[in-house]
């Protein structure tokens with residue numbers, strides 16, 4: 001067990017939130033134990049497999065005209081395909097994004113009173129225990145981190161099946177999706193004044209535990225920081241989500257937690273769309289390793305944020321466990337009620353198996369505590385409102401559900417009294433459904449990430465085997481580049497492609513050197529032989545000079561990438577594949 005001792009939390013109250021207290025492998029082990037219970041709960045109970053939400057709010061997106069965001073718009077086309085009409089209709093983004101399965105309107109109060117057992121009159125299916133699904137009308141609570149779905153009296157929302165609308169690839173992309181992510185990350189740009197130095201709980205003395213390093217590494221992304229500073233100075237509205245997120249070095253713990261929650265949620269959505277991916281040319285649903293590599297594998301901090309969220313939600317679920325012992329899940333069906341409760345407790349007790357996974361008591365502790373909390377809560381509410389701008393129904397469903405799930409987790413962590421004696425539960429049905437389904441999302445993301453990691457490792461091993469085969473079997477097939485030693489740092493495929501393109505540009509208008517027909521040496525005059533040799537000497541000289549000029553850059557690149565890999569290894573992240581290699585120079589380079 002590679003768990004970091006509990007004292008880490010106790011001795012470093014300032015710097016670290018949860019992830020200081022549990023290593024990646026601890027979280028993975030916990031997940032492998034709890035996941036079957038989470039799946040059972042969210043897939044086998046009526047209470048947790050239907051969600052009520054206001055999916056089509058009147059007025060739509062409150063922030064901008066969302067015509068551009070709709071999947072029917074060509075802007076949502078999948079980047080790899082040129083024309084939407086080339087894709088069979090059922091595989092198009094507009095179709096994939098649509099809700100499936102029955103949808104039931106929330107019944108009025110009279111219907112609920114008159115037919116307490118069947119308020120929906122079978123509209124979700126005859127076997128659905130409606131008393132487990134329908135939620136009593138309730139009003140907003142000012143401690144909510146999300147805009148409650150039952151906000152308006154007239155629009156109480158619809159019940160939809162979460163099983164029949166799995167979170168997976170929908171093809172929603174382009175400007176619409178980008179605008180939403182940008183707006184969400186922009187919520188992270190707290191007013192500096194609202195988080196003064198006094199609020200900076202964590203940055204002065206960072207303990208040197210692995211996760212503390214991880215936390216700092218995430219925060220110290222220099223490029224992002226610089227961009228954010230510039231944007232704040234310029235009062236810029238347009239931000240690129242890749243560049244926002246982490247602000248100033250001295251930003252406080254609360255802001256960092258906010259960013260990690262958002263980024264971790266984004267990472268989880270990306271994991272699901274890569275895992276359950278539709279190849280729109282063949283119609284095959286399958287994991288897409290390239291999608292994983294580009295969106296996650298190459299960004300370990302995103303994976304780290306996902307794990308962070310897992311720790312945060314696990315803690316919330318463990319904390320709410322005792323209260324749920326006295327919760328009634330289905331008013332009209334005792335058997336289902338008992339079965340649901342047993343499944344819930346299996347999850348909450350499993351989640352409580354790793355104590356001190358996240359220490360919420362470290363947050364909002366300073367003099368400005370209450371106002372920070374309010375700012376944090378308002379920003380979270382805004383994120384939840386931005387979800388109305390998501391132009392794909394299924395994505396909106398899961399976006400809203402997960403925002404509500406994190407909102408519920410934050411409410412439990414920061415608003416619920418730890419020592420409260422178990423009594424009437426304070427979470428609404430929608431919040432509980434959102435919380436446990438968000439946990440299920442994180443849980444399946446973690447499993448998918450483990451699978452993806454092994455797939456990448458297997459592919460790398462196969463590539464190495466192929467290489468060995470070539471070396472052993474067909475010596476002639478070895479290109480010149482493999483015979484002469486020299487070091488190249490091929491940072492990315494793109495760079496490699498660029499190099500190739502540049503090379504072919506150089507050759508434009510003249511024959512490629514390898515194709516040039518040379519006079520046999522015996523037919524050459526002394527002058528020609530001399531000229532030929534001189535050319536070779538000049539080329540060789542240029543090549544050597546270029547190598548020396550590029551050496552510092554290449555060495556620096558190797559140093560930085562190796563350091564990064566060592567760091568990933570140290571903190572237990574999947575180690576990124578090596579992006580440089582030693583190669584012999586090619587003859588054709590001369």
Ligand SMILES: Cc1cc2nc3c(=O)[nH]c(=O)nc-3n(C[C@H](O)[C@H](O)[C@H](O)COP(=O)(O)OP(=O)(O)OC[C@H]3O[C@@H](n4cnc5c(N)ncnc54)[C@H](O)[C@@H]3O)c2cc1C
Nearest residue numbers: 168169170171173177180241242263266267273302395399
């Ligand atoms: C709320 C919401 C829900 C969605 N649900 C689905 C869905 O269920 N199925 C589906 O197929 N598509 C879904 N999408 C679309 C999907 O998330 C992407 O937007 C889309 O696939 C286009 O991807 P992209 O490569 O442009 O990068 P995006 O994922 O759109 O990311 C935009 C930019 O944000 C940065 N970024 C990416 N990930 C992170 C991270 N974890 N942390 C910090 N920064 C990051 C990167 O710089 C990236 O360029 C959803 C979009 C939204 C806004």
